[in-house]
Amino acid sequence: MYHNSSQKKFWTFENEECLEKLRFQSNQKFRAKVRGSGKELKGLDESSFLNPFEEDVLFRHYERRLLEFCANFKPVMPKSVVGTAAMYFRRFYLHNSVMEYHPRIIMLTCAYLACKVDEFNVSSSQFVGNLPETAAGQEKALEQILEYELLLIQQLNFHLVVHNPYRPLEGFLIDLKTRYTTLENPEMLRKTADDFLNRATMTDAGLLCSPSQIALTAVLNSASRAGITMESYLAECLGLKDDKETLCKMIDLMRRIKNLLKKYELPNSDEVNMYKQKLERIHAEFVNTIPTGNTGPSFMEIMPSPQSLAAETFKAMHHHCRS
Amino acid sequence: MVAANMDDQGCPRCKTTKYRNPSLKLMVNVCGHTLCESCVDMLFVRGSGNCVQCDTPLRKSNFRVQLFEDPAVDKEVEIRKKVLKIYNKRDTDFPSLKEYNDYLEQVEDIVFSLTNNIDVENTKRIMEQYQRENRDIIQRNKARLTREQEELEELLLLEQQGSEQRRLETLQEEQRQLLAKKKNKQALLDELESSHLPATLLLAQHKNRAAQLDTQIEMQRQIVKPPVFSTGIPVGQTISLQPVAHLQEALYRYHPLHIETYGPQVPEFEQLGRLGYLNHVRATLPQDVAGGYSSGLACHRAVQDAFSALFLVPH
Numbered sequence A: 001m002y003h004n005s006s007q008k009k010f011w012t013f014e015n016e017e018c019l020e021k022l023r024f025q026s027n028q029k030f031r032a033k034v035r036g037s038g039k040e041l042k043g044l045d046e047s048s049f050l051n052p053f054e055e056d057v058l059f060r061h062y063e064r065r066l067l068e069f070c071a072n073f074k075p076v077m078p079k080s081v082v083g084t085a086a087m088y089f090r091r092f093y094l095h096n097s098v099m100e101y102h103p104r105i106i107m108l109t110c111a112y113l114a115c116k117v118d119e120f121n122v123s124s125s126q127f128v129g130n131l132p133e134t135a136a137g138q139e140k141a142l143e144q145i146l147e148y149e150l151l152l153i154q155q156l157n158f159h160l161v162v163h164n165p166y167r168p169l170e171g172f173l174i175d176l177k178t179r180y181t182t183l184e185n186p187e188m189l190r191k192t193a194d195d196f197l198n199r200a201t202m203t204d205a206g207l208l209c210s211p212s213q214i215a216l217t218a219v220l221n222s223a224s225r226a227g228i229t230m231e232s233y234l235a236e237c238l239g240l241k242d243d244k245e246t247l248c249k250m251i252d253l254m255r256r257i258k259n260l261l262k263k264y265e266l267p268n269s270d271e272v273n274m275y276k277q278k279l280e281r282i283h284a285e286f287v288n289t290i291p292t293g294n295t296g297p298s299f300m301e302i303m304p305s306p307q308s309l310a311a312e313t314f315k316a317m318h319h320h321c322r323s
Numbered sequence B: 001m002v003a004a005n006m007d008d009q010g011c012p013r014c015k016t017t018k019y020r021n022p023s024l025k026l027m028v029n030v031c032g033h034t035l036c037e038s039c040v041d042m043l044f045v046r047g048s049g050n051c052v053q054c055d056t057p058l059r060k061s062n063f064r065v066q067l068f069e070d071p072a073v074d075k076e077v078e079i080r081k082k083v084l085k086i087y088n089k090r091d092t093d094f095p096s097l098k099e100y101n102d103y104l105e106q107v108e109d110i111v112f113s114l115t116n117n118i119d120v121e122n123t124k125r126i127m128e129q130y131q132r133e134n135r136d137i138i139q140r141n142k143a144r145l146t147r148e149q150e151e152l153e154e155l156l157l158l159e160q161q162g163s164e165q166r167r168l169e170t171l172q173e174e175q176r177q178l179l180a181k182k183k184n185k186q187a188l189l190d191e192l193e194s195s196h197l198p199a200t201l202l203l204a205q206h207k208n209r210a211a212q213l214d215t216q217i218e219m220q221r222q223i224v225k226p227p228v229f230s231t232g233i234p235v236g237q238t239i240s241l242q243p244v245a246h247l248q249e250a251l252y253r254y255h256p257l258h259i260e261t262y263g264p265q266v267p268e269f270e271q272l273g274r275l276g277y278l279n280h281v282r283a284t285l286p287q288d289v290a291g292g293y294s295s296g297l298a299c300h301r302a303v304q305d306a307f308s309a310l311f312l313v314p315h
Helices: A006-010 A016-036 A052-071 A079-095 A103-117 A124-129 A135-155 A166-179 A188-201 A211-225 A231-237 A244-263 A269-289 A307-320 B037-043 B071-086 B097-115 B120-133 B135-194 B199-224 B269-275 B286-290 B295-307
Strands: B026-028 B034-036 B048-050 B057-059
Touching: A016 A052, A016 A079, A052 A079, A052 A103, A052 A269, A079 A103, A079 A135, A079 A166, A079 A188, A103 A124, A103 A135, A124 A135, A166 A188, A166 A211, A166 B295, A188 A211, A188 A244, A211 A244, A211 B295, A231 A244, B026 B037, B026 B071, B034 B037, B071 B097, B071 B120, B097 B120, B120 B135, B135 B199, B269 B295
Parallel strands: none
Antiparallel strands: B026 B034, B048 B057
């Protein structure tokens, strides 16, 4: 359950500033790495690095690509798998920079890993069969996915179980139907709430609050859209009648989540193209020269993963996976 | 070790197996290939010939009865015996453990090469060279070995003699005791015949003597009694029959496990039906029930997830 999960312990942060700081730090870390490895100038300098805003634009662009890929996936991918993949993607780029690991591959690796973890059985060939490329291109993509898989697991700190808000939403609908009889047809809330949750996966909401809170916000939001107030639900059924303080805090939190959703902007395609070019240049220039150490293979070369990392990874997975 | 099936091992030439001929004996030669006794007699009637499988020239006298399932093992055992006759240094001959280990490694390498026919010429040369260099040490160790063996034999002999003696002694003791008893009886009869004392007195005397003899025998047996029981408790130690002291400890109290969910209370699983939750989940099909699934499971899980950490707000 979420309340004793690794997601609550390690991957829920206090506010957006914490997240910004982490992303800024990974950006700095990459720059320092390149500087430290003795950069060859070739006409490139500080300005050729991406700044956090540009990284964010690219991140959102590739996130949309990930969600599209999952939406067009054959066989139909369950929502929890999509949510898990998006969460992996988001968590990975909290501690790593897009300049270091290209989001194109990481996005596929996240989806692949999410299928495995959520027990949505898809063979690797079926998986790459969904890519719009030739058979050879698909093979190459699969190779790259398999290379980056261990790196992804390591950067997720082996915390692979992700709690998505979809089941809590179901739980709320059931609870509304059972106990909150003032509302005649809670089913009508489902569609807008679902839509709300899909938009929430594209924000940092999953890293800031518990999935049940996101689901409750979705329900209340869709109710207010339909012109129904559900304050009494909170007070009566959830037992917050007497606990004013918690009630206030909850309402505050839900407002924050709604703001997060409102703030979300579609990435501008011109900007995206510009930053993409920059990104490609960085990958071509810098990523080859950085000594790979034990943080996984560099993007361009196909190197076999170190055996010891593989062995340790799988041992640790058994211990940490189920929490 | 897996027991060899009677049907497995067979002579490669005549294909007779132990199953068909239980008294069949397989013989191994220096090349490592096996032949049954009858084939050996047939092929090596002239005393020497070539191996059937590898064509190496062999002598009949070199055939030994196979002790191991795998003929290669027999071959290696033979080779090892020969090598160790030359390489017979001991751990005391070396100044450090490492050198002794290196020496042992050397020996193993030689045995391995000879067994697997790797570089046989070279290996034989090395052996000869070693033999020449260490001739005196080899001799000394041989002598030592024979001395040790003799010492061992002497010890064994002594032990045997000791046990023999003890056996004889006990036998003699018994004989003596029997004799003494007989004498006593005889003495009684004689006295009854010849003595002037009344019969009852004689009988009493006899009884006394018999009793004395018995105690003597007992005493002799007593000496042999062991001082400890087989469990190690010394004989004669008093085992107190007092009750063991009662250890006072805190009684265990059961506290049901409480996990903080940071949210409203979830209805109990058993109450879901009564409270009406189950009306709003999809009913179970008969196929699902067979596997142990019930709609309450999904319902409970969904509600638990909905309420988990609902009131948790960051500071």
